[in-house]
Amino acid sequence: MRLAFFSATKTDKRLFDSAKQNYGIEIDYFEHHLSAKTVALAEDYNAVCVFVNDDISASVIEKLHDFGIRLILLRCAGFNQVDLPAANQYGMTVLRVPNYSPMAVAEHALAMMMSLNRKTYKAYNRVRDGNFSLEGFLGFDMFGKTAAVVGTGHIGYEMARILKGLGLHVLAYDVKQNPDVLALGIEYANLDTLYEQSDIISLHVPLFNETHHLINKTSIAKMKPGVMIINTSRGGILDASAVIDALKTGQIGYLGIDVYEQEADLFFEDRSEQIIQDDIFERLLSFPNVLVTAHQGFYTKEALCHIVDTTLQNMQHFGTKLALEENRVK
Numbered sequence: 001m002r003l004a005f006f007s008a009t010k011t012d013k014r015l016f017d018s019a020k021q022n023y024g025i026e027i028d029y030f031e032h033h034l035s036a037k038t039v040a041l042a043e044d045y046n047a048v049c050v051f052v053n054d055d056i057s058a059s060v061i062e063k064l065h066d067f068g069i070r071l072i073l074l075r076c077a078g079f080n081q082v083d084l085p086a087a088n089q090y091g092m093t094v095l096r097v098p099n100y101s102p103m104a105v106a107e108h109a110l111a112m113m114m115s116l117n118r119k120t121y122k123a124y125n126r127v128r129d130g131n132f133s134l135e136g137f138l139g140f141d142m143f144g145k146t147a148a149v150v151g152t153g154h155i156g157y158e159m160a161r162i163l164k165g166l167g168l169h170v171l172a173y174d175v176k177q178n179p180d181v182l183a184l185g186i187e188y189a190n191l192d193t194l195y196e197q198s199d200i201i202s203l204h205v206p207l208f209n210e211t212h213h214l215i216n217k218t219s220i221a222k223m224k225p226g227v228m229i230i231n232t233s234r235g236g237i238l239d240a241s242a243v244i245d246a247l248k249t250g251q252i253g254y255l256g257i258d259v260y261e262q263e264a265d266l267f268f269e270d271r272s273e274q275i276i277q278d279d280i281f282e283r284l285l286s287f288p289n290v291l292v293t294a295h296q297g298f299y300t301k302e303a304l305c306h307i308v309d310t311t312l313q314n315m316q317h318f319g320t321k322l323a324l325e326e327n328r329v330k
Helices: 010-020 058-066 084-089 102-118 120-128 154-165 179-183 191-197 217-221 240-249 279-285 301-329
Strands: 002-005 026-029 047-050 071-074 093-095 146-150 169-173 200-203 227-231 252-257 290-292
Touching: 010 026, 010 301, 047 301, 058 084, 071 301, 084 093, 093 301, 102 120, 102 154, 102 200, 102 227, 102 252, 102 290, 102 301, 146 154, 146 191, 154 169, 154 179, 154 200, 169 191, 217 240, 240 252, 240 279, 279 290
Parallel strands: 002 026, 002 047, 047 071, 071 093, 146 169, 146 200, 200 227, 227 252, 252 290
Antiparallel strands: none
């Protein structure tokens, strides 16, 4: 089985190369994102492996089908970048890594909360410059505050568990209540109640039509003045323009984002020598109470090892299934 591996990094190559011999899979790595412009690279392969900012739209899927490819491997949990109806139409199997390490993302969200609150990202640079003033670093006790966890799947559950352990009053929202969250003694509420009562809002929902720009001008207006919002799910959950307006008025007091709606043109690359053309992103970076990380919430050793093993197992099992089907036909 031959695998075309898109959006490859040095770490990807190292980890997948160390494991692939156990699965009998040949991998060729491409640094390019998969898109209509690069899909030709996938010709003569049995499957493609893609990440969060690859384009698996209908036109790309049609081309993969023409190449005889029947398997799309996602080395991530989210699948909003895949046109699933088109994949179904062309008989494509789409396999993902649904539960690589919920702790990794939840812990990163917590790190962003604490960094924003206690200004540690600013204190680090100030002390290195020989400035030991505490002015501007006033934070608040998180203990006893109300935090909302929006989306209570594997990651949301871990976030709720951590926040409750820190002594916060935790409210939860999801279209389907998680019994494990209820077992923690955490109360579910509707979104309006969460917005009105929460000092901190942490987002852990997948990106669907229903959740696109869930945080918008209307929902922000319902929140407590000075609310902290943390997004480690998908960038499209936030309407960035509405968030900027709310940062300017102080309605949003703290913003931590590990994802960005237009991140495909920015993240996972060294752009330090370039002029960034995204004015909205640059405006976000200009606020002293905004903390941005480049989609690193998943980036722990444990999570990456699980992603590698699950992705290769998915391809191996698919190959076995195809072989069995071919034998039955014969």
